Each structure stands twice: as structure tokens, then as C-alpha cells.
Amino acid sequence: xxxxxxxxxxxxxxxxxxxxxFDRRDxxxxxxxxxxxxxxxxxxxxxxxxNDWNNSTFPMVPGHEIIGRVAAVGSAATxxxxxDMVGVGCMVDSCQHCDPCQHGLEQFCENVPTFTYNxxxxxxxxxxxxxxSERIVVSEKFVLRLPEGLDPKSAAPLLCAGITTxxxxxxxxxxxxxxxxIIGLGGLGHMGLKFAHAFGANVTxxxxxxxxxxxxxxxxxxxxxxxxxPEQMKxxxxxxxxxxxxxxxxxxxxxxxxxxxxxxxxxxxxxLGPIEPTLSTLPFITGRRSVSGSPIGGIAETQxxxxxxxxxxxxxDVEMLDIQNINEAYARxxxxxxxxxxxxxxxxxxxxx
Amino acid sequence: xxxxxxxxxxxxxxxxxxxxxFDRRDxxxxxxxxxxxxxxxxxxxxxxxxNDWNNSTFPMVPGHEIIGRVAAVGSAATxxxxxDMVGVGCMVDSCQHCDPCQHGLEQFCENVPTFTYNxxxxxxxxxxxxxxSERIVVSEKFVLRLPEGLDPKSAAPLLCAGITTxxxxxxxxxxxxxxxxIIGLGGLGHMGLKFAHAFGANVTxxxxxxxxxxxxxxxxxxxxxxxxxPEQMKxxxxxxxxxxxxxxxxxxxxxxxxxxxxxxxxxxxxxLGPIEPTLSTLPFITGRRSVSGSPIGGIAETQxxxxxxxxxxxxxDVEMLDIQNINEAYARxxxxxxxxxxxxxxxxxxxxx
Numbered sequence: 001x002x003x004x005x006x007x008x009x010x011x012x013x014x015x016x017x018x019x020x021x022f023d024r025r026d027x028x029x030x031x032x033x034x035x036x037x038x039x040x041x042x043x044x045x046x047x048x049x050x051n052d053w054n055n056s057t058f059p060m061v062p063g064h065e066i067i068g069r070v071a072a073v074g075s076a077a078t079x080x081x082x083x084d085m086v087g088v089g090c091m092v093d094s095c096q097h098c099d100p101c102q103h104g105l106e107q108f109c110e111n112v113p114t115f116t117y118n119x120x121x122x123x124x125x126x127x128x129x130x131x132x133s134e135r136i137v138v139s140e141k142f143v144l145r146l147p148e149g150l151d152p153k154s155a156a157p158l159l160c161a162g163i164t165t166x167x168x169x170x171x172x173x174x175x176x177x178x179x180x181x182i183i184g185l186g187g188l189g190h191m192g193l194k195f196a197h198a199f200g201a202n203v204t205x206x207x208x209x210x211x212x213x214x215x216x217x218x219x220x221x222x223x224x225x226x227x228x229x230p231e232q233m234k235x236x237x238x239x240x241x242x243x244x245x246x247x248x249x250x251x252x253x254x255x256x257x258x259x260x261x262x263x264x265x266x267x268x269x270x271x272l273g274p275i276e277p278t279l280s281t282l283p284f285i286t287g288r289r290s291v292s293g294s295p296i297g298g299i300a301e302t303q304x305x306x307x308x309x310x311x312x313x314x315x316x317d318v319e320m321l322d323i324q325n326i327n328e329a330y331a332r333x334x335x336x337x338x339x340x341x342x343x344x345x346x347x348x349x350x351x352x353x
Numbered sequence: 354x355x356x357x358x359x360x361x362x363x364x365x366x367x368x369x370x371x372x373x374x375f376d377r378r379d380x381x382x383x384x385x386x387x388x389x390x391x392x393x394x395x396x397x398x399x400x401x402x403x404n405d406w407n408n409s410t411f412p413m414v415p416g417h418e419i420i421g422r423v424a425a426v427g428s429a430a431t432x433x434x435x436x437d438m439v440g441v442g443c444m445v446d447s448c449q450h451c452d453p454c455q456h457g458l459e460q461f462c463e464n465v466p467t468f469t470y471n472x473x474x475x476x477x478x479x480x481x482x483x484x485x486s487e488r489i490v491v492s493e494k495f496v497l498r499l500p501e502g503l504d505p506k507s508a509a510p511l512l513c514a515g516i517t518t519x520x521x522x523x524x525x526x527x528x529x530x531x532x533x534x535i536i537g538l539g540g541l542g543h544m545g546l547k548f549a550h551a552f553g554a555n556v557t558x559x560x561x562x563x564x565x566x567x568x569x570x571x572x573x574x575x576x577x578x579x580x581x582x583p584e585q586m587k588x589x590x591x592x593x594x595x596x597x598x599x600x601x602x603x604x605x606x607x608x609x610x611x612x613x614x615x616x617x618x619x620x621x622x623x624x625l626g627p628i629e630p631t632l633s634t635l636p637f638i639t640g641r642r643s644v645s646g647s648p649i650g651g652i653a654e655t656q657x658x659x660x661x662x663x664x665x666x667x668x669x670d671v672e673m674l675d676i677q678n679i680n681e682a683y684a685r686x687x688x689x690x691x692x693x694x695x696x697x698x699x700x701x702x703x704x705x706x
Contacts, residue, residue, distance in 0.1 A: 270632050
């Protein structure tokens with residue numbers, strides 16, 4: 001019997017988020033029903049509620065950094081039991097039979113993963129709705145176990161900001177001896193600093209804003225370079241093996257390319273759309289430098305990341321939020337006025353009663 | 354005593370090439386003096402004589418695909434003796450002490466390699482002049498041995514077109530099981546087909562021009578895709594591990610990005626300048642695809658390439674040319690009217706007497 005679920009939703013690309021009630025399905029045999037406790041607020045929530053990527057459907061309940069407690073399990077579900085603390089990230093399903101799915105790379109599912117919200121359930125074709133809600137029902141294959149010792153509030157952003165930075169740092173084998181730079185100090189950037197530092201790399205933050213040095217060092221940076229200062233940029237020419245670019249808005253990549261050393265790679269994780277201004281081929285050809293990109297991570301790797309965080313004391317820096325303040329939080333995110341991730345206390349949904 | 358040397362030179366960016374006489378230096382202790390027999394005509398000769406890259410100095414004697422015979426050696430030179438058949442490519446010197454130089458990657462010399470022409474000698478600061486001339490004097494470290502069994506005429510283009518395609522195919526580990534595409538069927542492209550085939554890859558040619566199928570197959574392609582046909586492009590979506598883009602003029606990379614599979618790389622070797630139209634980040638982020646670039650190769654790798662060619666019967670397809678016809682040859686190159694590389698018979702210089 002469908003379960004009436006309180007939430008906050010955008011009704012259109014131009015309206016603020018507000019209270020909304022919808023039905024969650026009964027658990028299917030392989031499903032887990034989760035009582036949501038906390039949900040992180042991702043920059044992509046803002047993009048999608050405003051239809052910045054021209055693929056939004058409404059009403060839309062955003063949220064894909066979900067931490068909660070298992071409330072019920074389907075008849076064939078074996079991984080979890082009621083009471084378990086769990087997480088759900090950006091995906092709730094995938095085809096499970098293509099080559100990437102069979103190799104634990106569900107984020108690259110050739111038949112497109114089912115996204116946690118603003119997607120379509122691949123079985124009943126209903127719209128998927130995210131974590132700004134009191135309950136979610138997800139195939140157990142896409143549910144993560146929250147390890148002992150991880151604070152559930154500050155773990156929420158690990159499900160997107162965490163894995164989005166962890167996965168490329170691992171894929172490109174960042175470790176002791178690596179010289180790494182992170183561009184941007186937001187939700188993704190602060191996790192990039194923490195992970196790169198935890199992996200043993202020498203870590204630099206690129207930022208446009210002076211005054212972030214102390215914060216950056218606290219988060220794991222060894223050096224801070226003001227990217228608008230040509231002298232500082234020149235001083236780090238040919239320096240980095242790897243640059244993780246977390247900036248979600250248009251920006252010039254060319255000055256950063258010159259700071260990569262021979263065979264270095266710049267990986268985009270924040271920007272969806274055209275690269276403007278365009279890139280020159282010179283740094284590619286003269287230094288065999290590369291540009292690449294990376295989305296979140298697979299389910300197995302996301303579990304590995306959570307376990308790594310628990311074992312190494314890595315968490316997100318969060319500011320807790322009542323859901324009634326979500327529109328103000330979006331406005332503050334646009335000004336980068338958050339250190340470093342808003343997390344909604346889903347208990348606040350009850351205040352609207 | 355400097356050696357008066359006949360050549361063909363451009364006197365400015367707007368004048369055709371014509372006869373020119375200049376002095377070659379006496380061999381320094383580590384030098385080899387080479388009587389030039391053949392010199393390939395590279396697309397970059399055209400760019401540089403026309404100052405397309407805004408770095409040209411005149412008078413300019415182009416030519417960096419040089420095959421000749423050792424005429425004399427300096428007092429401390431030990432690698433070669435008079436009569437040896439040798440080659441000279443795009444570089445005649447480098448700093449020899451930076452990290453890339455010490456690892457045999459002189460093409461990435463941090464203090465900039467000395468280019469064979471349109472460069473400046475790092476010892477006497479004289480302008481370097483290339484292979485459209487009867488003699489050249491080069492440090493023996495930058496002289497290649499022409500292996501037994503390689504035809505000297507068709508070996509000339511290996512010194513630039515050959516190594517420029519060989520090096521990235523090796524660096525990105527193209528071999529049996531690789532699905533590779535080559536964009537463009539010119540001097541570089543035809544060598545790309547031959548090497549990718551010789552390395553055991555499955556090879557596709559992308560071309561805008563129908564009617565090249567038989568030629569492409571003769572040169573090593575298993576398939577030919579007309580890049581202007583959306584149906585054919587769609588049929589190869591997500592197909593290639595590696596794409597070698599040899600096109601030297603502005604072109605849209607986005608349609609090719611979609612033909613790379615997960616973790617595939619497109620490597621630019623022909624285009625110097627801005628990427629226009631610009632790239633979308635979507636294929637990067639959704640498929641961890643990369644764009645990179647590569648210039649020629651190091652001296653040791655260039656020797657390895659020549660030895661590979663001799664052992665495996667790989668050579669360039671050439672059309673021989675008297676130097677008096679060089680301006681006509683440039684005009685034909687602009688129309689891609691050559692199969693696939695012009696090579697100047699330097700003996701023709703004597704006809705101007």
C-alpha cells in the first residue's frame with residue numbers, strides 16, 4: 001500500500017521549494033524502505049530545480065545525499081535489516097547487465113543509471129523523488145551501509161560530494177609523491193582537499209578569493225594559490241600531476257593547463273556544458289597534458305569511500321538546516337556562503353504540521 | 354671553415370620559396386656533417402614559411418624529415434663514421450640536463466628543444482636551417498641511424514610523420530584488442546593507419562571524403578567511417594579506446610568524443626591553436642573520456658621507430674619531387690593532393706646551377 005510521504009518540492013523551474021506530499025511505493029522484493037534522517041544539499045539540486053540542464057520534470061523533490069535508518073525490507077532483501085543506518089547517493093538503480101554495471105561501474109551504465117530524483121523508475125516508470133522527504137524506497141543493491149563511527153549528519157554529503165572527489169583521486173592514483181591541486185573551495189573542493197591529503201599527496205588549493213589560506217590549510221592544503229594573480233600562477237607552472245576542478249560555473253581552464261607538468265591531467269567534476277573560453281591545444285601537444293572528467297562513483301567504490309572515511313576520520317564540514325529555510329540556503333549557496341555543505345535535518349519536516 | 358650550402362628558402366611569409374645559399378658551420382667536436390639526399394615535406398613547413406604560428410624568422414630553409422650520408426665527423430664524435438646512412442628529424446639539440454632530457458624525452462625539454470629550422474642554435478645563437486639544403490651539421494646525439502633494408506626515400510617522412518604517430522600509439526599502449534580510429538588521411542594519417550595495424554589493433558579511418566575506402570584498407574584500416582554522415586557516426590558511438598586526430602586545421606571534436614568508449618582518449622597531433630567549436634564537458638564527465646596531445650617523440654624512441662619500420666616493412670608512401678617544384682607541391686598539399694608525402698630529391702638542387 002503506497003505510503004503518503006511529506007517532502008519539499010519545486011513545482012516549476014521558477015517557483016521556490018515548498019511543502020509537498022506524495023506516495024512512496026511499497027517495497028518490492030529487493031527493496032529497502034528507509035526513514036530519512038538527513039539530506040545534504042548539492043549544487044546540482046539548485047541546477048535541476050531551476051532546469052539549468054533542460055531536463056527537469058516537476059514536481060521535483062531534490063536530494064541525493066541521504067542518510068537514514070532502515071524501516072522495512074522487501075521479501076527477498078538480505079543485505080539490511082530494520083534499524084540499520086544506511087545511505088543513498090545519486091543513483092537508485094541501473095540496468096545491471098551492461099559491461100560497466102557488471103564491473104561495478106553503475107555510474108557509467110550504458111542504459112543510463114536511474115537517478116535518485118528527476119529520473120524515471122525503470123520498472124514502474126514513475127518519476128523518482130529524492131531525499132528532501134521523510135522516506136525513500138530503494139533497491140538494496142543501491143543502498144550503502146553507514147559504517148560505525150561516522151557521524152550521520154556529516155556523512156550525508158559523502159554520498160555525492162565525497163564520492164565525486166574520492167573516485168577520480170583514486171582512479172588517477174593520487175598518493176604519496178603526487179602533487180595535486182584542487183580548484184574551488186566549495187562542497188566538492190573541501191572534500192577534495194581532505195581526500196588528497198588523506199591519500200598522502202602534496203595538496204594545493206586554487207582559489208580566486210584571498211583570505212581562505214587558514215581554512216584551506218585546516219582542510220588539508222599545503223599551499224594556496226590565488227588563481228587571479230599571474231605571478232602566483234607563474235610560480236606553479238609545470239608543477240602538478242593532477243588537478244581536480246570542482247567549479248560548477250563557466251571559467252577559463254587555460255591558465256590551469258599551464259600548471260600541469262608533463263603527462264599531467266586536469267579532471268572536471270563540477271562543470272556541465274561547453275568549455276568557455278575554449279582550450280588551446282598547445283599545452284596538450286607540448287606537454288602531453290590531458291583533460292578528462294568524472295562523475296560520482298560506482299556502488300562498491302562508494303561503500304569503500306565510506307569505510308575509508310570511518311577508518312581515517314574524514315567527514316564533511318556541514319551547516320545544519322531546517323527544511324523551511326531551503327530557499328534561503330539556495331540563495332546563500334549561489335554566493336558560496338556555506339562552510340561547506342548544507343545538510344537538512346529531515347525531522348524539521350514535522351514542523352509544518 | 355664555414356661551408357657554403359645551396360638551399361631553397363622563404364625570404365618572407367608572403368614570398369614563394371627560391372634558391373638561397375648560406376654557410377653551414379664547421380663540425381664542432383660532437384657534430385656530424387651530413388650530405389642530404391632526401392627531405393620530406395611536412396605540413397608544418399607550409400605553416401612556418403607562411404608565419405601561421407607567429408614565430409617565423411626569415412630567411413627560412415624548411416625541412417625536418419632528412420635522410421643523408423655522413424660526410425665528416427667532429428673530433429669527439431663516436432657514433433657515426435663517414436658513409437653511414439642517417440636521419441635527422443625535428444630537433445637538433447636540447448638542454449640535456451632537465452628531467453625530460455635525462456629520461457630520453459628531449460621533445461619535452463624544459464628549456465625548449467632546438468628545432469631543426471626556424472630555431473636558434475643554443476651554442477652560437479645562429480638561426481637553424483633545415484633540410485631543403487645539400488648539407489646539415491648536427492650534434493651526433495640527435496642523429497638517427499638508418500637501419501639496413503629501409504628505402505632512404507620513403508624513410509624520410511618517418512622522421513616527423515612517422516614518429517608523431519608512432520609515439521602516441523605506443524604511449525597509450527595500442528596493441529592487439531585495441532579499437533583505434535585515425536582521423537584524417539594525410540601524411541600523418543596514413544602512417545597512423547600503418548602503425549596501428551602493425552601493432553595489432555582493430556583500425557578505423559574517419560574521413561570526410563567518400564571514395565577513400567580501398568586506399569584506407571590497403572594502408573591498414575579495417576573500417577572506414579564518413580565523419581559527415583550522422584548515421585555512420587551513430588553506428589560507432591562508444592566504440593574506440595583511442596582516437597588519433599591528425600587533422601591540422603580547425604574542426605569539431607565533439608562528434609568524435611561520442612565515439613570514444615568509457616575511459617577512451619582522443620589525442621591531437623596535428624592541430625596547433627584553439628579548439629573551435631569548443632568542447633562540451635558532457636562526454637568527459639559521463640564517460641571519463643579524455644583529450645590529450647602529443648608532439649613527435651624522443652631520440653631513443655625515434656631510433657626504435659626506425660628499427661621497428663625496418664623489421665616490419667613499414668614505410669611512408671611518397672611522391673618524389675624536384676626542389677624547383679616545391680611551391681607547386683605546397684599548393685597541392687593545401688588541397689590534400691598527395692599520396693601521402695612529398696619527398697624532395699635533394700640532388701635536384703644542382704639543376705639550378
